[in-house]
Amino acid sequence: MITDFRLPDLGEGLPEAEIVQWLVAQGDEVALNQAIAEVETAKAVVELPSPFAGTVAALRHDAGDVVAVGEVLVSFDVGGDAEQPGADAERREPNLVGYGAAPRAAGRPQRRSRGEARAGATDTAVREAAPHDAIAVSEPERELRERPRSTPPVRKLAKDLGVDLDLVAASGVTGIITRDDVEAYAERTTTTTSVSNEREERIPIRGVxxxxxxxxxxxxxxxxxxxxxxxxxxxxxxxxxxxxxxxxxxxxxxxxxxxxxxxxxxxxxxxxxxxxxxxxxxxxxxxxxxxxxxxxxxxxxxxxxxxxxxxxxxxxxxxxxxxxxxxxxxxxxxxxxxxxxxxxxxxxxxxxxxxxxxxxxxxxxxxxxxxxxxxxxxxxxxxxxxxxxxxxxxxxxxxxxxxxxxxxxxxxxxxxxxxxxxxxxxxxxx
Missing domain, CATH: 3.30.559.10 (Chloramphenicol acetyltransferase-like domain)
Incomplete structure (x- = not known):
């Protein structure tokens, strides 16, 4: 049975939120209260927990999209008899107020990085297009696709500076990309590239x-x-x-x-x-x-x-x-x-x-x-x-x-x- 999950009121009285990154991909098995996405409201970046246990049938929006409260965010296959998507969503969907998911219990599916989510979505699409062929993804390829580890403010900084985090190396022993890493990369690339002819920059007015x-x-x-x-x-x-x-x-x-x-x-x-x-x-x-x-x-x-x-x-x-x-x-x-x-x-x-x-x-x-x-x-x-x-x-x-x-x-x-x-x-x- 396919059930839609609509973006809930996060308890702030705010009408919308921006998807920072998906933490799952189409075809993933998710547990109740497992974090499925990071979303940015006008006040903070928060993790959005899943109100269902089941399989991700479809992600209805991409990272970077601004989604209105009440709009369908993701569809789940929760088992049972098939029915039309969204037919019973409002009756089933809990009223989520507040932030974050419950602590992940042992044995629950592990959260995936954005890179893994993209890779998982691509693999699923390929398997659906060629269901009789076995598609193998090597470990090096999977490592290349994996999203570098960083915090939401650092990802926001990289987005503002036009920096692709896949190209930034972490300087610390933890492997986490910091603000200094992003700013240093932006400075290097700025000094080694030609000056743009564009005289204006347009920045979307959103979030905080x-x-x-x-x-x-x-x-x-x-x-x-x-x-x-x-x-x-x-x-x-x-x-x-x-x-x-x-x-x-x-x-x-x-x-x-x-x-x-x-x-x-x-x-x-x-x-x-x-x-x-x-x-x-x-x-x-x-x-x-x-x-x-x-x-x-x-x-x-x-x-x-x-x-x-x-x-x-x-x-x-x-x-x-x-x-x-x-x-x-x-x-x-x-x-x-x-x-x-x-x-x-x-x-x-x-x-x-x-x-x-x-x-x-x-x-x-x-x-x-x-x-x-x-x-x-x-x-x-x-x-x-x-x-x-x-x-x-x-x-x-x-x-x-x-x-x-x-x-x-x-x-x-x-x-x-x-x-x-x-x-x-x-x-x-x-």
Whole structure:
């Protein structure tokens, strides 16, 4: 019996996903919950589990195709009486919400690489065309067809640079192709080939970049943005961070200015709750949260994402530092979950890492404020009635003027600045 599997709602409310690679081929035997494909949504690259046990009858789309939720992705032969494809699919198909397949049990079919999948599909087609002939594929040929091992972000980088991963050699002992391998290959080929006559390049708008653009436009034209700035002497905070990093008891937590600023934000939000609220247009209500899900803007190969640290107000400085680092690493690897990428109440963006002093960040939709951290600069500053070299940074606050007036925005920014100027004040504010 042939049964169609339609692309499910992955729990993000997103209408489509791009097939990064197939992990199976036509004719493969698959087990229930075995990963059959990697798909990229507007937020992350995830593995798609099979809702059936059976044989892959047909792959309905190629790698690189953008598939709408509800569209037929793959057809399975699940045994039993024959029937028309898709006749009973919706009744049988489970409602898949969430990511990934269940752990593979012993004896289940092993996942195949994309190269093996292509080879398997070709072999099946040849056998169908000549069913009475035995087609032999040598091991060297199979090795040549096998897709090089790499991570989804590296494959995305290779695609953006026009690099064929089959031609890239892995430099490390693990045999995994890295970003450096791809970039080095792209640089070599660029310098050894003639300059293209094409004066323009067209890049499809999809994935994270499309989602981010839609969110920013929605935010800019829905919430009336206003901004305010404060330049702060953070010499004491820099000394605190350096001292904690030098202390063997805390060195592994890798505490930085971002973690201290995050703690300062959590404390300031308790004193200025309108910055931690949202505007519910449909209900005609202001929703004031008594918890802080702190969004951390992260620049990735696939675009800007803002995962959030849940219940950040309950965390110590060490816990915040660990959570922020783990969240950023997960986001940059393209593995952040839908839970991590939603539900934020206030956000921080650190454009100081790019050498920028100040800016006017756009609000994350549904949030009343976002704080930008500028670069820490050593410069002359008034200190105790004299001019001295001090560590200084600028705070940039954008806020929704429907929810927050200028006075409260100023109080919030001053509270954050006070903690960064004198970290001991956190003991008083807490």
């Amino acid at each position: 970049r499309k989602h981010t653009a839609d969110a920013m436009v929605r935010s800019a034209f829905t919430a009336p943005h206003a901004s305010t700035f404060l330049t702060v002497d953070v010499t004491a905070t820099v000394a605190l961070v350096e001292g904690l990093r030098a202390d063997r008891r805390y060195a592994e937590h890798r505490i930085g200015i971002m973690a201290v600023a995050a703690k300062a934000v959590c404390l300031a939000l308790t004193r200025n709750p309108d910055l931690n609220s949202s505007w519910d247009e449909a209900a005609g209500e202001i929703v004031r949260r008594r918890y802080v899900n702190l969004g951390i803007a992260a620049a990735t190969d696939r675009g800007l994402v803002v995962p959030s640290v849940k219940d950040a107000e309950r965390m110590t400085l060490l816990e915040l530092a660990d959570a922020i680092r783990a969240l950023a690493e997960t986001a940059r690897a393209g593995k952040a979950s839908s839970v991590e990428l939603s539900g934020g109440t206030f956000s921080i963006t650190n454009f100081g890492v790019f050498g920028v002093d100040a800016g006017t960040p756009i609000l994350v939709p549904g949030e009343a404020g976002i704080l930008g951290l500028g670069a820490v600069r050593r410069q002359p500053w008034e200190f105790e009635g004299q001019i001295a070299l001090r560590d200084v940074l600028t705070l940039s606050l954008s806020f929704d003027h429907r929810l927050v007036d200028g006075a409260e925005a100023a109080r919030f920014l001053t509270d954050v600045g006070d903690v960064l100027r004198e970290p001991g004040r956190a003991m008083v504010l807490a």
